[in-house]
Amino acid sequence: MPPFVALLDAERDDELFSVVSRVAPIIIDPSQQLIPDATSYVQFDQTATADDIIRYLDEGAHKAIVPLQAAKNLIGVVPPERLILLLDVSNAGAVPDSLSTAVSGVLLKTPSSDVDLITSVSRFFVGLSIHVLSDDQPTPSSITQLAAIGASLVIPFSHLTLAPTSDQQVNVADAFIAPLQSDRPDGLFPTVVSSYNEGGRSLGLVYSSRESVAQAILTGQGVYHSRKHGLWRKGETSGATQDVVYIRVDCDSDALEFSVIQHGAGFCHLNRASCFGEVDGLSALERTLKARQQNAPEGSYTRRLFDDPALLRAKIKEEADELCDAQNQEDVAFEAADLIYFALTRCIAAGVSIRDIEDSLNFKAKKISRRPGNAKAPYLPSSGSSQKPALPTQTPQKPDPDAPIRMRTVDLSDPKLTPEERAAYLKRPVLKSDEMIAKVKPIVENVRTRGDAALLELTAKFDKAQLDTPLLLPPFESPSLSQEVREAIDIAYSNIKKFHAAQVDGATLEVETMPGVVCSRFARPISRVGLYVPGGTAVLPSTALMLGVPAQVAGCEQIVLATPPRPDGSISPEVLYVANLVGAHAILRAGGAQAVAALAYGTETVPKVDKVFGPGNQWVTAAKMLVQNDTDALVSIDMPAGPSEVLVIADETCNPAFVAADLLSQAEHGVDSQVVLVSSSLPDKMLVEIEAEVDKQARALPRVDIMRESIRRSLVVKAPSVEESFKFSNDYAPEHLILHLRGAQGWVKHVKNAGSVFVGPYSPESCGDYASGTNHTLPTNGYARQFSGVNTQSFQKHITSQHVTAEGLQKLGPVVATLADCEGLGAHANAVRIRLGSSI
Incomplete structure (x- = not known):
């Protein structure tokens, strides 16, 4: 049984919640969302039905805490290990014997956590876990006393803190450690370390002290106690760090289990995964x-x-x-x-x-x-057949x-469609960002600590290119390109530059907020930017244009373009041509997480940048997310990234062939591409035509195998009106939104969330991808709700200033001093009063 249970009774603090979830179950009520990575107990009241309770258990709640009457209705329906009985301590003797075997524990609500009272009540519930929720202020002492009689204290989040324990709140680590009892002379606790992501395999046996346990709980890192050297932060010197998923106490409260995600070479000092030998x-x-x-x-x-x-x-x-x-x-x-x-x-x-x-x-x-578990028809033998x-x-x-290559279909007007099912259609594939960050962390750390040496090794490993230096400096060679490709790039460059130059924020904003007080805001370019252009087998001059042009027109002092080299160490001529056009100051010949790390931290040859831009695979995305949260890097990124997306809204005026082509233009990016057609009162006949066009066109295109998979996962959404179509689209927040509608331009005002909008039958998404002038680096995965696509102002920052005259301070100063006094900041008030001739 855990030393304590937490009750989520206040607005959720993510940091506190994360720490608590490592060591204790968390009680929520049905109005609060289940948290996948936490052990959640849901507490129901008298109005809850059996269906309500079962639904929450089906959705992943570990246990349901239910009042007496509800528990009676669940006997034989819900396994005992999933139920906890909710009781007032005064009613404990009224529980029938049939319920004692139908639940696994009891939550007693009591005015006080009096140990004698709880002990006397617990005799009614032999073999069940006892949880106590009292009106008393929780303390480490009360936790210890209850643990001694086999009960755990329920502590509201409002009484938990990450700060030192006080009269009002108890520190999470103190609450967990309080009932631990060591049977060793040195007071240490034997600690089994197991691998969370390898089926609980034992990695080794170590020892923990109260101090090391507290640090592990609060930091989420593997911290133990070395009998020779004292506090031991695992991986501090070797880099083989650990993320603690949870910490458990054994049945005697004298030993611990740390379930961890191990990074680096492994847990063992012999660079093996486990002290007990290699994994099998x-x-x-x-x-x-x-x-x-x-x-x-x-x-x-x-x-x-x-x-x-x-x-x-x-x-x-x-x-x-x-x-x-x-x-x-x-x-x-x-x-x-x-x-x-x-x-x-x-x-x-x-x-x-x-x-x-x-x-x-x-x-x-x-x-x-x-x-029911019945097999689907294609897998069953025909009637009367004895064949398998x-x-x-x-x-x-x-x-x-x-x-046929076709999409799934859902009808929004279907009365059987529940809000939960509708919400499910808005979801993208789950991105395991934590796991990917764990994978790229050793790569990033390698480049951060070893610089060019690591960068050259990783480029040889992943890009199969042996380089003498990772960096190319101008003047770059003039690449050999066909006239047709050169002219196409030049036209795209001109259009993109024209549109992005118009976005430059060059004027200073000045506002006189009161006489003698002038506030200003002005823009300055971000000094050093890193532009990641995916490469390898692909050729992506369009991305080099979309990132290089706004950096150029914003006036960034240093533009470093990073792209994977070809096996001979060269850069694709198209990307090289763009690098010359946009005035790149350097080209980093590297890809993946190692390129992001080099840009973020700098190396002996690679200059450190202030912001990293550009799309990439999951390794690049994870590396960008990792470095932006590292205060040593002091680098920002453009936006999170996910698979490519398109949502098309079409009515009866659409051209089925155009609609199908727009869907396939995104479906070919990858099997995880997100493709959605929202049918606004489209006749069934036209939907059939669109699906036929999708099938026909896909079969004629070179990436048909990819499209076969992505289209199979894609969706046709039948909406009863154009307004409902936009409601679904705004909830979905697509990267690309294409409007095949009568009077399409007039519907643009209904767009609230989208990366970029393509209006009318002759505005294919491909134009925005390459050459119309807008940027194709856009928010995906629903982030269009809060992120803009890359634009010129992405490469600028805004600075404010204020100029206050002596006369202006006479009017403003007393206001400032009064507010400073209100906050107890005397030096702030003094900085005003000394100018006004007043004493401190």
Whole structure:
């Protein structure tokens, strides 16, 4: 049982909540949102129905705290381990025996946490956990006293703090540590360290002191006690740090378990994952596949599986079929191992870890409601047949090539559509930002500490380019380009520059707020900017233009363009041409997290920048998020990033071929691209035409396999009106919004949330991507609700000033001094009064 339980009775403080969730369950009420990473108990009142309670348990609540009458209705429906009975201490003797076996614990509400009273009441609930919520001020002493009789104190968040314990609040670490009892002469606690993301595998045995436990709780880092050296912050010198997920106490309160996410070489001082030897089984396979994803040589079988989704899909189906055919134990184990190998390869390719799978299993295990579990029709034998169920046939090269390429459909006017289901359609794929940041952290730290040496090693490893220096300085060579490409880039450059030059904030804003007091605001360019242009096998001069032009017209003093080199160390000629056009001051030949780290911290040759711009894969995005939160880097970023998105609103005036083409232009970016068509009263016949065009056009395009997957995950939303279409769109907040509507220009005023809008049938999103003049670096993943796309002012900052005359201070000064006195800041008031000739 935990030393204490927390009650969320105040506005949520994210830092305090994060610390508490490492060590204690948290009680919420049904009006508060379930937090996935916390152990949540939901407390219901007398009005709650059995359906309400079961729904919360299905959604992931660990336990439900229910009053007596509600508990009676749940006997035999909800497992006892999911229920806690809510009782006033005065009614404890009225609980029937049938309820004592139908719940796992009791929450007693009592005026005081009197130990004798709680002890006498607990005899009615032998074998159940006892939680006590009293009106008394919680203290470490009261926590210890209750723990001694096997009960835990419920502490409201309003009485918890990260500051030192006071008469009004108790420090979270003090609350956790209070009941611990060491049986060792040195007062230390044996501590088992286990890997959270490797199935709880033991990493080692260490010792903890009260001080080290407190620091681990408050910092979220692995901190222990060395019997030789005292306080031991794991990874402080080796870099093999730990993020603490949770800390648990054993049944005797004399030993601890730290569940951690281990970074770096591993836990053991021998640079192994565990002090008990190397990992094996599924954890070892996961590590191997992740390494192969990054380093497998071209032509290897695992590389083929990662690069050819059709082959991987076919192998999964083949191995599933063979597992079903296996007869004896040896064959079942053999075929299951093969299936797991290919299935885990599919997961790693999609960024899914074994921990993610375990989390999904744990979530499903919590569900009270159960589906019938019947197999889908294609997998069942035909009626009267004795043959085995037929799995969908596997095609060696392409998955289901004859199946129509079509989207899913939802009707907003369907009366059965619940608000929760509608909200689900607005969601994007879950981005495991914490896991990705953990992966890029060693790369970023390597570059930060070792500079150019690390940068050159990582470029050789990931980009297969052996370089003598990572940085190119002007004058850059004049690249060889066809006249057609050169002219296209020149026109795009001219249009983008014209539009972005008009955005420069060059005028000073001056306002006389009162006589003799003039306030001003003026813009200045950000001095040093880093522009990340994805490269490698792709050629992206458009991104170089979209980032380089606004930096140029804003007047940034130093523009560093970063892009992965080709294997021979050269830069793609198109990007090189743009670098000359925008006046880049340097080109960093590096990609991925290592390029972001070099820009953020600087190296022996790479200048440090003040802000990093540009799209990239999940490694780049995670690295940008990591460095912007590091005060040593002192760097900002343009915006978070996710998969590409388009939302098209179309009515009966649309051209089905145009609509289909717009959908596919985003669907080809990747299998995780987000593509949504909102049908505003479109006749069913036209929807059929659009879907037919999607299928026909996709099959004629080179990236059909990617589009087959992304379109399958995409959505047709039927809306009853144009107004409802815009309501859904504004809730979705798409990166790109395309309007195929009658009088499209008039509907632009209804747009509240979007990265960029494309108005009318002749405004394809491709124009904005390349050459119309607007910027294509736009917010994704719903961030259009609060972020703008990159623009010229993204490369400027605003400074304010004020000029107060002597006469102006005569009027303003007394106001300032009065407010300073109100806040108890005498020196502030004195700075005014001394100018007015007054004494301190």
